[in-house]
Amino acid sequence: MENTNSKALFERAQKVIPGGVNSPVRAFNSVGGSPVFIKRAEGAYLFDEDGNKYIDFIGSWGPMLLGHADPDIVDAVRETALGSTSFGAPTKLEVEMAELITSSVQGIDKIRMVNSGTEATMSAIRVARGFTDKNKIIKFKGCYHGHGDSFLIEAGSGALTMGQPSSPGVTEGTAKDTLNADYNDINSVKELVEANSDDIAAIILEPVAGNMGCIPPVNGFLQDLRALSDEHNIVLIFDEVMTGFRVDFEGAQKVYGVTADLVTYGKIIGAGLPVGAYGGKKEIMEYVAPTGPVYQAGTLSGNPLAMAAGLTMLNKLKNNPDVYEDLERKSARIAEGMTKTLEAHGITFSANRVGSMIGLFYCEGPVTSFADANRTDKELFSKIFHGMLKRGVYLPPSPFEAFFLSNALSDDDIELTLNAFEETIEEISIKN
Numbered sequence: 328m329e330n331t332n333s334k335a336l337f338e339r340a341q342k343v344i345p346g347g348v349n350s351p352v353r354a355f356n357s358v359g360g361s362p363v364f365i366k367r368a369e370g371a372y373l374f375d376e377d378g379n380k381y382i383d384f385i386g387s388w389g390p391m392l393l394g395h396a397d398p399d400i401v402d403a404v405r406e407t408a409l410g411s412t413s414f415g416a417p418t419k420l421e422v423e424m425a426e427l428i429t430s431s432v433q434g435i436d437k438i439r440m441v442n443s444g445t446e447a448t449m450s451a452i453r454v455a456r457g458f459t460d461k462n463k464i465i466k467f468k469g470c471y472h473g474h475g476d477s478f479l480i481e482a483g484s485g486a487l488t489m490g491q492p493s494s495p496g497v498t499e500g501t502a503k504d505t506l507n508a509d510y511n512d513i514n515s516v517k518e519l520v521e522a523n524s525d526d527i528a529a530i531i532l533e534p535v536a537g538n539m540g541c542i543p544p545v546n547g548f549l550q551d552l553r554a555l556s557d558e559h560n561i562v563l564i565f566d567e568v569m570t571g572f573r574v575d576f577e578g579a580q581k582v583y584g585v586t587a588d589l590v591t592y593g594k595i596i597g598a599g600l601p602v603g604a605y606g607g608k609k610e611i612m613e614y615v616a617p618t619g620p621v622y623q624a625g626t627l628s629g630n631p632l633a634m635a636a637g638l639t640m641l642n643k644l645k646n647n648p649d650v651y652e653d654l655e656r657k658s659a660r661i662a663e664g665m666t667k668t669l670e671a672h673g674i675t676f677s678a679n680r681v682g683s684m685i686g687l688f689y690c691e692g693p694v695t696s697f698a699d700a701n702r703t704d705k706e707l708f709s710k711i712f713h714g715m716l717k718r719g720v721y722l723p724p725s726p727f728e729a730f731f732l733s734n735a736l737s738d739d740d741i742e743l744t745l746n747a748f749e750e751t752i753e754e755i756s757i758k759n
């Protein structure tokens with residue numbers, strides 16, 4: 328595949344943007360090589376600056392559940408923009424968005440729009456601290472909740488591609504209030520609670536981890552966290568920035584039958600425009616300014632373009648629930664096909680899947696924690712990534728990400744992907 332233009336653009340980019348990218352995971356640090364620069368996308372396909380076409384398994388890291396350039400979403404943005412892009416004043420669209428989410432998702436009495444998943448999680452823990460008048464939070468090794476200081480301690484996603492899960496610039500003062508437990512290990516949480524029980528404001532987790540590959544909660548884990556939070560007056564926060572409206576229209580809370588106290592959103596609710604949100608129980612959310620004392624604000628929060636895009640997306644999903652059945656069928660086909668190929672070639676692997684979130688680990692399974700995920704064969708991962716890329720399939724460029732399928736994938740796209748995977752594994756097996 329020709330990539331002259333992408334390479335030239337990357338040269339230019341590195342002169343004026345840190346690492347040539349506006350988000351580290353895009354730099355291909357985990358897989359090596361030079362990132363492709365995307366010119367446009369449509370449906371299930373990306374088109375790069377050299378005219379190459381790829382089947383997209385990232386979907387902008389989640390938002391593109393219906394595929395790129397969905398006509399209804401594009402029309403909504405275009406129409407809304409004709410009436411200006413932002414007012415800095417309340418609008419009907421924001422009311423409709425909040426009404427749609429609070430009327431659809433269990434436990435969300437009130438919700439506040441922000442501009443990213445990071446803002447949503449930062450705000451949620453601030454409210455939890457204000458509401459409980461306690462300081463510490465428990466997160467989980469390998470979970471990623473955005474780049475807020477409190478979370479960049481043993482975080483997942485892009486923080487792992489740096490080979491240093493913690494980040495300079497996070498002060499001792501901040502770090503001391505973040506405790507890390509092991510995902511799927513309720514005893515590791517209980518130990519932290521017992522040691523700090525009078526000062527833990529919140530437990531925050533991805534109800535399905537998607538930032539250390541895809542790792543589902545083991546049976547009873549979420550239920551145990553719910554019980555522990557109730558027992559110790561701890562705010563349980565589900566970070567559904569990735570899983571929200573993806574694993575089910577009502578998210579992981581519905582799938583696992585556990586209601587959190589606060590839930591954070593991003594990605595899909597903005598349909599690719601910058602949107603995040605946090606919401607939950609009335610008595611907690613009423614602590615948020617201007618009703619309550621916990622301050623949180625944003626110039627562009629709930630802006631018309633983002634609301635128009637997000638509302639169109641959520642209404643399409645609400646009115647076409649068969650999207651989730653389609654996605655389930657397509658995701659199962661992908662996982663089954665890749666599993667068959669890996670087994671046929673005698674490659675050690677473990678596959679996790681929750682709906683359209685798929686995680687492939689090239690190590691012995693089961694993979695239920697960050698320590699397990701970190702055993703994946705990163706070199707083999709990179710070879711597979713590049714083998715698929717040159718065959719026109721764009722997988723996430725990091726072993727610590729999940730595949731995000733869009734419903735724009737056709738059955739032909741899936742067969743093409745599985746053929747490319749077969750060829751890639753065959754090529755690697757022959758070389759080894």
Ligand code: KE4
Nearest residue numbers: 350388443444445471472473484485568569
């Ligand atoms: P943003 O601030 O990037 O909108 O959202 C942060 C965030 C919060 N919570 C969860 C569960 C998330 O997955 C994310 C962001 N996800 C990564 C992809 N795994 C963002 C990709 C990137 O950093 O470029």
